[in-house]
Each structure stands twice: as structure tokens, then as C-alpha cells.
Amino acid sequence: MSEPASIQHLLALRAQGFRMTPQRVAILRVLDECGCHLSPSEIHQRAGEMIPNLTETTVYRNLDFLAQQGLVLIAHVGSGRIVYESAAHHHHHLYCRHCGFSVDINHEELAPLYKHIQDKTGFILDTSHVTFFGVCPQCANKENTKEN
Amino acid sequence: MSEPASIQHLLALRAQGFRMTPQRVAILRVLDECGCHLSPSEIHQRAGEMIPNLTETTVYRNLDFLAQQGLVLIAHVGSGRIVYESAAHHHHHLYCRHCGFSVDINHEELAPLYKHIQDKTGFILDTSHVTFFGVCPQCANKENTKEN
DNA sequence: AGTACTATTGTTATTTTTCACAATAAGGAC
DNA sequence: GTCCTTATTGTGAAAAATAACAATAGTACT
Numbered sequence: 001m002s003e004p005a006s007i008q009h010l011l012a013l014r015a016q017g018f019r020m021t022p023q024r025v026a027i028l029r030v031l032d033e034c035g036c037h038l039s040p041s042e043i044h045q046r047a048g049e050m051i052p053n054l055t056e057t058t059v060y061r062n063l064d065f066l067a068q069q070g071l072v073l074i075a076h077v078g079s080g081r082i083v084y085e086s087a088a089h090h091h092h093h094l095y096c097r098h099c100g101f102s103v104d105i106n107h108e109e110l111a112p113l114y115k116h117i118q119d120k121t122g123f124i125l126d127t128s129h130v131t132f133f134g135v136c137p138q139c140a141n142k143e144n145t146k147e148n
Numbered sequence: 149m150s151e152p153a154s155i156q157h158l159l160a161l162r163a164q165g166f167r168m169t170p171q172r173v174a175i176l177r178v179l180d181e182c183g184c185h186l187s188p189s190e191i192h193q194r195a196g197e198m199i200p201n202l203t204e205t206t207v208y209r210n211l212d213f214l215a216q217q218g219l220v221l222i223a224h225v226g227s228g229r230i231v232y233e234s235a236a237h238h239h240h241h242l243y244c245r246h247c248g249f250s251v252d253i254n255h256e257e258l259a260p261l262y263k264h265i266q267d268k269t270g271f272i273l274d275t276s277h278v279t280f281f282g283v284c285p286q287c288a289n290k291e292n293t294k295e296n
Numbered sequence: 297a298g299t300a301c302t303a304t305t306g307t308t309a310t311t312t313t314t315c316a317c318a319a320t321a322a323g324g325a326c
Numbered sequence: 327g328t329c330c331t332t333a334t335t336g337t338g339a340a341a342a343a344t345a346a347c348a349a350t351a352g353t354a355c356t
Contacts, residue, residue: 168323
């Protein structure tokens with residue numbers, strides 16, 4: 001079995017003068033293998049098992065770098081901290097701002113909008129992470145009954 | 149001239165047991181008057197002129213609260229810090245992840261998508277802030293010329 | 297293999313953001 | 327106005343995130 005796609009992608013970055021350091025590879029691998037959201041400190045912890053004295057600073061820097069390069073996605077969870085996930089997973093999130101319940105939204109749902117915005121602005125849009133906020137059905141019910 | 153709409157909104161929250169403190173009013177007023185993005189520390193600075201010994205902690209707490217109540221919007225700028233803006237301004241952002249250039253997107257552009265998601269998930273979506281990331285035309289050109 | 301270049305790392309210090317808890321003050325009832 | 331309840335504040339301390347800079351180590355070249 002060869003390297004996962006993300007690592008291949010990382011290799012490609014060498015052509016642009018970027019380097020493939022063990023720290024960078026480890027961070028990417030952690031996100032790949034998890035396939036879920038991870039906070040910087042969680043990533044630091046897991047990647048630290050492969051890279052003995054990995055620094056938090058380095059983790060932050062690389063998450064930034066990998067996000068810029070499109071290899072990882074930034075997910076704005078709730079109204080708080082930022083978490084990251086491998087770009088292999090193309091979906092978005094919808095959060096209830098009352099109870100925190102979340103729903104995945106497939107990227108296909110956004111495709112028409114993306115096309116529209118691209119045509120209109122000339123930007124090439126990342127398929128990266130978008131987070132929507134709202135009120136879930138249960139909480140909406142509670143609000144209504146309270147008001148009536 | 150009566151109070152701005154946001155303050156009226158805040159008054160309405162009293163019915164739910166929340167309180168209208170001078171700190172809260174000041175923070176909301178700062179965002180209203182600015183009409184633009186402000187970081188928590190900028191907000192603290194400006195609101196601090198009205199409320200002598202206003203704490204950073206209080207600013208953070210109230211921004212959180214006001215965002216939850218839908219009175220202010222959270223805007224995720226670039227891949228970094230969170231900034232806030234008054235909910236009076238209903239637009240979204242598209243950022244170039246290379247140069248940071250940004251474009252406003254009117255909420256109307258998102259309306260069809262919002263309807264679609266609401267129908268499908270049963271959520272009631274906030275009109276609050278959504279940020280898209282992409283590559284602006286200039287940067288896209290640079291990338292292409294580099295590759296060829 | 298050895299060298300040079302420079303992207304990237306670790307270090308140290310600083311800033312930003314959150315937390316826990318006692319003190320305060322907003323709002324309702326009298 | 328006074329009293330009561332408790333949401334909200336400030337305080338002090340911790341955790342998370344960023345910045346500057348010298349040391350390290352990928353990468354391309356020979």
C-alpha cells in the first residue's frame with residue numbers, strides 16, 4: 001500500500017520550494033488517520049507520539065500552512081475555537097446555536113452556490129469547510145412553546 | 149431619535165430573564181456605531197471609554213452572549229482570529245487565502261441555499277455570517293503562470 | 297558524500313482567550 | 327424606596343495562540 005493521497009500532495013509542494021519535514025508529515029498523517037475534527041492540542045498530542053519533542057508552535061504553524069495549501073480544512077466549531085480536519089473529507093457543518101447539535105452537509109448541496117459565486121466574483125473557491133449556524137427543530141419547538 | 153434597533157432587541161431579552169447592563173449596552177453600541185469588523189480587544193478599548201473599568205473577560209463573555217442571541221455576528225477572518233460585527237449588517241465574506249483580499253457577498257445570494265438546507269434539515273438557519281475561502285483572480289493568474 | 301541555501305524548527309517571551317469563584321448590581325415584588 | 331433573587335461582573339490565574347530570532351535540517355547542486 002502506497003502513501004495516502006495527502007502525503008502525495010505534500011510531496012508535490014516540494015516543486016514550489018516547500019519542504020517535507022517529519023513534523024509536517026506526522027501532523028498530516030494524524031488528521032488523515034483520524035478522519036475527524038481535531039483541535040491543535042489534540043493534534044500536538046497525537047503527532048507528538050511520532051515526533052518526540054514536537055512543539056505546539058510548530059503544530060500551529062503547520063496547521064496554518066497546510067490549511068493555506070488546501071491539505072487540511074479549518075472548521076469553525078460553535079462560536080469558539082478552531083479545529084482542523086483532513087481535506088479528504090469534503091463536507092460542511094450546520095450547528096444549532098442553542099444545543100450544539102450538528103448536521104453534516106454534503107458539498108454537493110453547495111455546488112450551485114459555489115458556481116454562482118465563482119462566476120460573479122472571479123474567485124476560485126476552495127471546497128474547504130463552511131459552517132452554518134441555526135436553530136435545530138427541537139430547540140425551535142421549545143422557543144415557540146415558550147412564547148405562546 | 150430613539151435607541152437603535154439593536155438596543156431595542158436587547159431590551160426584549162429582559163423578558164427572558166437576561167439583563168441589560170451598561171457593559172452589554174456599550175459593547176453593542178460600539179459595534180453598531182462602527183458598522184464594521186472589530187476584534188475583541190478593539191471592542192474592549194472603545195467600550196472602555198464609556199465604561200471605565202471594563203474587563204476583557206466581560207467583553208469576551210458578552211460577545212459570546214450577543215452572538216448566541218443573534219445580535220452580533222461572528223466573522224471568521226482569514227485563517228486566524230475571530231472578529232465581530234453588528235447583526236445589522238447582513239452580508240458574508242469571501243477571502244482569498246493567498247493575499248487576504250476580501251469581497252462581500254450579499255445575503256440574497258445565499259437565500260436559495262438557505263431555503264434548501266432548511267427544507268432538508270428542519271433547522272432554522274441564522275442569517276448570520278458565513279465566510280468562504282478561495283483564490284482571487286490575481287493570485288490564480290500568478291499560480292497558473294508559475295506552473296506553465 | 298559534501299556544500300550551500302534557506303525553509304522550518306525549537307526556544308523564549310508575549311498576547312489572546314478562557315476558567316472558577318466571590319462580589320456586585322439589575323429587575324421584579326412589595 | 328427597600329428587599330430578594332440571581333444574572334452578570336471583576337479578580338486572579340491558567341490555558342491557548344502568536345511573534346521574534348537564532349539554530350537546525352531538508353533540498354538541490356556538484
